[in-house]
Amino acid sequence: MAQIFPEWTNKLPPIVAGMVILILVGIIGFFWYYGSPYYTDVGYRPEQPVPYSHKLHAGDLGLDCRYCHTGVEVSPVAGVPPTQTCMNCHTMIKPDSEKLKPIRESWESGEPMEWIRIHKVPDYAYFDHSIHINAQIGCSSCHGRIDRMEVVSLVEPLSMKWCLDCHRNPAPYIRPPGNITNMEWVPPENQLTFANRFISKNNIDPPTDCTGCHR
């Protein structure tokens, strides 16, 4: 009796098995990487409705962060400035600039600007700016050198692992008073001596429990 299956079919089982393994590994690897803190939005750099330059305003002109982000010391949200804040200066400076047209339109029509959000933690994580500022964590620690960014981009992953790294060991990031908005700040050599003293004096105890952020 002739063979029912030709000879090449002998190779089928290993091929199928190999493919199944490959697909499985692929699926697991896909979720392993894309579901992990290593895959983040670092580098996210959307185009804003107005090409506002932080480099110009915060860097070259030296405006303090808090001129616009007024809530940062008292509120969970730092806040994006109202159109009014832009118009404080831009009624005088470059009042006819083409780039500022949306701002002027918003000012005249009363329709708010729609900025695109870059720094975002998930809705189930409750981040509070004010307590970080009060614990002497500076802007650039999380937001990077905003003063050098023509267009703002995300520089830190804002993942839970990244948060916890600092919550578990905040000492390297605590700044002396007056340096919160200082973009140039780098930890001095005696950073740990200063920080440890500050931590014990001010009872700095960042939560590492889940409920610290997830409510």
Added chain:
Amino acid sequence: MSKELKNIPSSGKEYWRSLEQRVKAPETEAFPHREFPEGTAEHGATFSRRNFLSLMGASLALAGLTSCRRPVEKIIPYVIAPEEIIPGIPLYYATTMPFGTEAIGLVVENHEGRPTKLEGNPKHPQSLGKANVFAQAAILDLYDPDRSQSVLYRGEERSWSEFLAAWKELIKEYESSDGEGLAILSEPFASPTLARLKKAFLRRFPKARWAAYEPVNDENIFSGVNMAIGEIGRPVYHCTEARVILALDSDFLQLEHDNIRNAAGFADGRRVITRDDEMNRLYVVESAMTVTGGMADHRYRLQSRQIGAFTAALALELTTRGLPVDGVESLDAYKNHPFDEKWLGALADDLIKNTGRSLVVAGRRQPAEVHALVLAINSALKNINRTVEYYPIGDTEAARQEDLVSLVQAADSGDVTALVILGGNPVYNTPVDLAFREALEKITHTVHLSTHVDETSGYVEWHIPEAHFLECWGDVQTPDGVLSIVQPQIEPLFGGKSKAEVLAAVSTGDDRSGYDLVRETWQSILTGTDFNRQWRRILHDGVYDGSKVKPSRVEIRSQKLATALDKKPFPTDTAGLNSMEIVYQVSNSVYDGRFANNGWLQELPDPVTKLTWDNAIVMSRRTAQELGVKNEDLVTLQHRGRTLQLPVWILPGHADYSISVELGYGREAVGRIGNGVGGNVYTLRRSNAPGFDIGVSIQSTGKNYLLACTQDHHGLDVEKLARESIRDRLPIIVREATLEEYRENGEFVHEIVEPPPKVSMWKEIKYDERPQWGMTIDLNVCTGCNACTIACQSENNIPVVGKEEVRLGREMHWMRLDRYYSGDPDDPEMVHQPVSCQQCEMAPCEQVCPVAATTHTKDGLNGMTYNRCVGTRYCANNCPYKVRRFNFYNYAKGWPEIVQMVRNPDVTVRFRGVMEKCTYCVQRIALGKIAAKKENREIRDGEVVSACQQTCPTDAIVFGDILDPNSKIFKVKQQNRRYELLEELNIRPRTSFLAKLRNPNPDLKQTQNPKD
């Protein structure tokens, strides 16, 4: 588990949740053993292969789409930032909730112009910083998507200005005729501005008619007082001062006027800290078991119609004991009464012993004569101006049925040509014999102001949407005259108008803003030199301090009282099986129907029956047996030629041959939540008997009607609970003794059970770093009012699941109120026990979570991380208290956007497949911690309050840092009545209970002999 039981006080007491459980019906046995009833995990609807495939396909496609890249999120700042608002920080404003003729002072949490939570205003005398169920739930009504959205002319959309133009044209003819044919039907109010506008209206149209109507009102009380002293007075009770309280068919702790103040005062007089403390004694005489009846030390079940004769018998009893009661000379007919002589005698003795420190209250359902007699009794007991004060009625516009009747008659005979209905829903809730709708249809021009396009709106010419009290300006007065302002929190969402604005427009045809109207009134109220300064102060505080009035002088006109009592004698016959009594009850959920479209309230289990989403015919076991009906039998109720079909619910403790039915259900035009829920009892209610009536008969239809009752859900899993050992075990869960037993043995709580040696399976962690959060619940003052459940629902974004889901045991309330009966199944005692997550230090749930979604925090919380939860439900299965709730569906989804505005932005909204439970309001703890940290200090005691604690009218719930020796919680935890639920499991719950005490009269010592 080996456990020695000994020394159970009130021994022989048997606790049970329902009659089914007591007789050990098979379906209830599963409840204590299972996390959810059988079949809960299965899909409710038919789930065919086809829709499974389509769902799977869709979700795969969606999953593919969403994972591609992160969604673009917009930040939308202000154009011009308002000065006070810092985004992210809520603001708190004082306002007042007008409720009938009452005022509930509130503080509103407002997130960037969006009110999200209501709390009591501590400065307001009628709320005392607390809120009841209705005040807590009122926020959801603001965002009701079914509210009326525009002015309608015969059902067609019009604008407010079109209405004004039309009305201006119309009133020209009435101006010349002095208002002949013009009429206003208003809801009762206690508002200086509305009172001023009413006067102005009647000045302009002197011949116009004015009637005030509300289906549940205090007219009987007012006319009773009038009968006795010749002047209308509003009683205000000082329950704290009263050592002995007698409630005659009055649910004064829950549904009668001033219930927050009553409950708070009652609790203050009842709270026991040490063995030497005094405790008040509560006697209750009532037909249906109520919250007040559950708190009673002695409860006498009696048909509502016999309450009058009972009061008369009491007056006689007091008189024979040397305390003459005014008007007693007309009461001779009640000398031969059927009531328990011993009970009545002991009560009378107790009242006399506590002269000047006792209080008798009667329910609003009872006729005026009862209230007149009660006033006379209080006066004889020298209670007036000690435990009860009567205040002049002032600017209060009280309901008067007489006016309504004459208005309807005039309309019938064509004497009314234009009618303005200022709020309310008279077609739905006026007495059925008045045939209001027919009369309304005879009126040429009709205007109706209401929150919804409701049953009445369909029969009117003009419908105007009414603003919610959080949307408009107004003012209110408490019974003792304290004035407060209703301050809007948000622009009217649907362009609603306030009563004041409509009344002003109706009077003059002019469009005046509510703000101007209220300020105009207050120009004459505030007499200081700087009006604006005073005004701002009042807006800030929420009350006008200088406005309290003096109580009226009470001098009984004995002769007139006697004549009145003679004229309308109390019924002395008893209702029987063929002609039963019907008692119209106010609903604990929807009140008189005004909250019918409020999902939180519809799903809130009634404190006593534990029914949700329905009303039922509530009757005693004996009545049901003789009628041959059982729970959930659909029966036809026949009453004076009218019929209504409702299911039966048997309630232990109900008077025989009397049935109770709740008003406010059976709405037809209120919205997606309330339409078609329950039956409309107003279709039986007659104008000559709005409280209770006789002559009801019941026929079985042979059909069944499924009710969603939560009473057996989440039963605590004490070994073999539903079996024989229940008798032994439940006294451990609800520990209870009499005051006498407590005085004899202060440690009774701990001697009830000798716990086995506590051995731990795990390494025990020491929690010694401050703060450590803990809670106590004093069962002795908890009335079971449900306010905590709704406060929790509002604070923690807890979804509404609907009747079908409740039937499956899937209700989501984090705070449930276990209601236990004990004693005689026909006349039991009742205990409420609020149970939410006990925050065990060694939590069993944490041990079984495979993904560490529930973990312990340093400050002793059993934390729940929703985003980690994968929904294995092992934790709920392992929780001995059954306090974990599972999102079987995406309950939060599918609601219009406007409903989402009610959500607390500080709490995650949970998705399908996620477990949730009480967190001790961890969001409030976090905010308190941050605030303290910013100032580099410890959290102060009382700085962090949980939502349930904040609203609890009786302060039964205490929360705080148990390691702070100066904190309130530390002191409460030292009390010897403290115990933990299932402490023998050695899981160390952080929530403790304080044992319940009762204070029975030693003269009435009963040998309890429960018979099956």
